Amino acid sequence: MKTTAFNQLHKNAGGKMVEFAGYEMPVEFSGIKDEHMTVRNGVGVFDVSHMGEFWVKGPHAADLVQYVTSNDISVLTPGQAQYSCFPNGHGGIVDDLLVYCFSPEKYLLVVNAANIEKDWNWVVSQNKFGAELENASDQISQLAIQGPKALPVLRKLTDVELTKIRYYTFVTGKFGGFDDVIISATGYTGSGGFELYFPNELADQIYQAIFEAGAEFDIKPIGLGARDTLRLEMGFCLYGNDIDDTTSPIEAGLGWITKFNGNNNFIDKALLHMQKNEGVSRKLRGFEMIDRGIPRHGYELADEAGNTIGVVTSGTQSPMLNKGIGMGYVAIAWSAIGTEVYVKVRNKLLKAKIVKIPFVSPQ
Amino acid sequence: MNLPENLKYTKEHEWVRVEGDVAVVGITDFAQGELGDIVFVEIETVGETLAMGETFGTVEAVKTVSDLFMPVGGEVLELNPALEDSPELINKDAYGDGWMIKVKMDDASQLNDLMDAAAYKAMLEA
Numbered sequence: 417m418k419t420t421a422f423n424q425l426h427k428n429a430g431g432k433m434v435e436f437a438g439y440e441m442p443v444e445f446s447g448i449k450d451e452h453m454t455v456r457n458g459v460g461v462f463d464v465s466h467m468g469e470f471w472v473k474g475p476h477a478a479d480l481v482q483y484v485t486s487n488d489i490s491v492l493t494p495g496q497a498q499y500s501c502f503p504n505g506h507g508g509i510v511d512d513l514l515v516y517c518f519s520p521e522k523y524l525l526v527v528n529a530a531n532i533e534k535d536w537n538w539v540v541s542q543n544k545f546g547a548e549l550e551n552a553s554d555q556i557s558q559l560a561i562q563g564p565k566a567l568p569v570l571r572k573l574t575d576v577e578l579t580k581i582r583y584y585t586f587v588t589g590k591f592g593g594f595d596d597v598i599i600s601a602t603g604y605t606g607s608g609g610f611e612l613y614f615p616n617e618l619a620d621q622i623y624q625a626i627f628e629a630g631a632e633f634d635i636k637p638i639g640l641g642a643r644d645t646l647r648l649e650m651g652f653c654l655y656g657n658d659i660d661d662t663t664s665p666i667e668a669g670l671g672w673i674t675k676f677n678g679n680n681n682f683i684d685k686a687l688l689h690m691q692k693n694e695g696v697s698r699k700l701r702g703f704e705m706i707d708r709g710i711p712r713h714g715y716e717l718a719d720e721a722g723n724t725i726g727v728v729t730s731g732t733q734s735p736m737l738n739k740g741i742g743m744g745y746v747a748i749a750w751s752a753i754g755t756e757v758y759v760k761v762r763n764k765l766l767k768a769k770i771v772k773i774p775f776v777s778p779q
Numbered sequence: 780m781n782l783p784e785n786l787k788y789t790k791e792h793e794w795v796r797v798e799g800d801v802a803v804v805g806i807t808d809f810a811q812g813e814l815g816d817i818v819f820v821e822i823e824t825v826g827e828t829l830a831m832g833e834t835f836g837t838v839e840a841v842k843t844v845s846d847l848f849m850p851v852g853g854e855v856l857e858l859n860p861a862l863e864d865s866p867e868l869i870n871k872d873a874y875g876d877g878w879m880i881k882v883k884m885d886d887a888s889q890l891n892d893l894m895d896a897a898a899y900k901a902m903l904e905a
Contacts, residue, residue, distance in 0.1 A: 432815075447870075448841040449816045641815065641842055710819055710839050732841060733818040762821075762837065 420465035421557050421619030429637045436640055437529035439466040444639040451642035452735040455607050456778050459565035459630055460638035461623075468532035468553040469613070470525040476545035481523050483682055484542050485515060486665055488675035492517035497584045497602055500673050501665055502538060503684035507691070508661040509668070511535050512653060514602065516586060524598075524613075526558075528655045542683070557619045559612050561626060562638075562646075564778075566609030569630040574599065578610070592625040594618050604643065606650035607778045645732050651702050651743065651773025657713055658700060658729040658743055666691040667745065668700045698726060699751040702773035705740035707766040709759065716760040717744050725750045728759060736776045746770070780900065781808040783874055787890055788899035789850045794874060795893060802851050802882045802890075806838065808873045809903055814840040817869045820862045822847070822880060828854045831889050835880060838869070851889040853882040 417440045427433065431442030441463070445451060454460045472481055482489050487500035496517050502510035511531040516524040527535045536551050543549060561570060571578055576589040576599055586600035591612065598613035614622060627635060644654070653659045653668060665674045666688055676689045705711065711731030716724050731742030742759070750757055753772055758765040782788075787795040792810035796803040811817065822836030829835055831852040838845050858880050861868055869877035884890075894902065 443842075444815055447816050449818075645841060708819070709821075710844075712844065733839070735841075 418466075420463055421616040422463045422465065422623060425620070425623055426463065426637065431637065431639060434640070437466055439529060441466060442637070442639040444641045445637045448639070448641040448645060449735045451636060451638045452645050454634070454636045455563045455605050455638060455642065455646055456736065457564065459561060459563035459569055459609070459633050459635050460642070461626060461630075461635060462560040462562065462638050462643055463558075464560050464611070465557040465616075465619075466529035467558055468527040468529060468535065468551070469556045469558075470527065470536065470539060471550040471552055472523045472525060472539075472547050473550070474521055474546070474548040476547040477521050477523055479545040480539070480543055480547035481515060481525070482680060483545070484539055485513070486670070486674040486682055486684075486688070487515070488677060488680040489515060489517065489523070490679040494519050495585050495587065497586055497600060498673075499584075501659070501670060502535065503665065503682065503688065504538075504661055505683055506661075507664045507684055507687050509655070509659045509663060509665060510538050510661065512655050512659060512670075516598070516600070518588075530656060555616060556613055557616050557622075559623065559626065560603055560605075560609065561612065562603045562605040562609035563607045565630075565633040565635070569626065569633055569635060570599075570610055572629040573625055581610070592618075592622050594622065597622070604652055605646040606652075606774060606776070607646070645735055648730050648732055648741065648743070649734055649736055649774065649776045651775060653700070653743075654730060663700070663745070664688060664691055664696065667696045667698055695748070698745045698747055700729070700743060701746050701751050701770050702741065702743050702775060703757060703759075703768045704737070704771050704775065705742075705759070705766060705768045706756070707768070708740075709761045709766040710740040711742035711744070711759045711761070711768070717746055717750075718758045718760055718765055719750070720756075720758060720765070722758070722760075722765055725757065734775060740768075741775050742768075743773070780903070781874070782896040782900055784896050786874065787850070787893035787895065789848065789893055790902065791848045793848060793850045795850045795890065796874075797887075797890065800884055800887065801856065802853065802884050803878050804850055804880050804882060805873055805878045806847070806869065807899070811870050811873045811877070814838065814843060814845065816841050817866045820866045820869070820879065822855075822858045824855045825858055825880075826855065828852075828885070831892075838866075847879065849882065850893060851882060851884050852886060853884040856881045856883050
């Protein structure tokens with residue numbers, strides 16, 4: 417099993433370690449609910465070093481990134497980041513990712529841990545442009561410092577004006593005494609904060625510096641369990657659950673990152689454009705339980721008579737709402753906000769209703 | 780590890796406390812620790828007579844669903860009403876306020892098939 421540079425620090429902090437995407441990672445420390453509320457109300461630190469990072473450089477970098485991603489990178493200026501996905505050539509999704517624009521000839525693609533090899537092979541196979549590609553996944557560590565108190569903690573460790581880093585922008589600067597740390601105002605929690613990228617060699621020192629600076633704010637380490645509940649309360653897609661090689665970005669509600677303007681020529685553009693114009697037969701929707709129960713990945717969605725109308729892709733008990741919430745694909749006829757649907761839980765039909773996402777609105 | 784001497788234990792991490800011909804049943808401190816934050820307990824078998832090893836309900840943590848098994852056969856007399864609104868009692872006090880059901884035992888000799896604290900501890904450490 418692979419490990420990140422923080423592995424021993426997680427064990428020292430009492431992390432319950434599990435295998436995730438080939439890495440030994442902490443699933444929880446103080447408890448998922450406690451960690452969840454820590455991020456919503458204070459500040460927490462996630463090790464997300466298992467994620468993959470690909471550099472795309474050179475005079476043809478932009479051509480390749482534009483072609484393999486669904487979003488339009490022509491609107492990016494240096495210092496901006498963008499959420500996107502790799503269409504797979506058959507209307508499905510290879511992965512979702514972040515595109516960081518350093519210059520028109522230098523981009524960083526940040527991909528899911530479970531897909532690093534698949535994504536790398538895919539991007540390499542599509543590189544008819546001659547862009548320079550480098551898989552830096554094993555050299556780069558990443559921490560996400562998330563929550564309303566992330567700003568006062570990190571401010572103590574850098575002269576970079578963090579308040580000027582707007583959402584989905586980033587700065588490369590001095591942090592904790594080290595040059596060239598990427599400080600990105602992004603995250604997967606909905607509670608604000610930053611993601612930091614730096615070489616593995618700095619992992620120990622940056623981690624210690626953050627926890628020392630955060631002590632007065634009761635900073636805590638956060639595991640993958642709360643990462644999942646936090647993202648699900650926001651309705652953020654998780655690859656492998658809510659999106660995969662068989663779901664299209666249009667079905668998944670990712671039309672907003674699938675841009676059909678003239679500047680953007682990308683894989684599956686024509687197919688996805690047709691889907692957008694003609695409509696799709698199912699949609700990814702959020703739902704809240706009305707009856708008591710917790711939806712789980714793979715449970716069936718049904719009508720009142722028990723006929724299957726869809727499938728749950730993600731589900732949990734929401735720590736903020738104290739009720740079951742989930743996402744799933746439902747047939748179009750059942751996809752309107754407010755529609756009552758049923759979740760098959762252990763052969764019972766439990767009532768739920770389609771709601772708007774996000775499920776919660778953190779401060 | 781908290782393993783009271785006066786209880787009997789199952790391989791599936793239930794505990795039993797005997798009160799006359801009634802067995803009080805819950806899950807062990809080890810089990811609650813492994814599950815993490817418990818958010819829902821579903822027991823709809825009150826009034827039913829179930830055999831040893833049959834499922835009497837489910838317990839859901841944030842990330843997982845687990846079945847609950849009868850440590851001894853008998854009629855499920857009642858469930859702990861506090862668990863409906865406060866399933867976290869199982870995390871806080873697995874052997875006390877977090878008890879789950881009371882069972883009128885069919886055959887108290889089945890208790891002999893369960894483990895004592897030392898045997899359960901040995902199983903966990905194996």
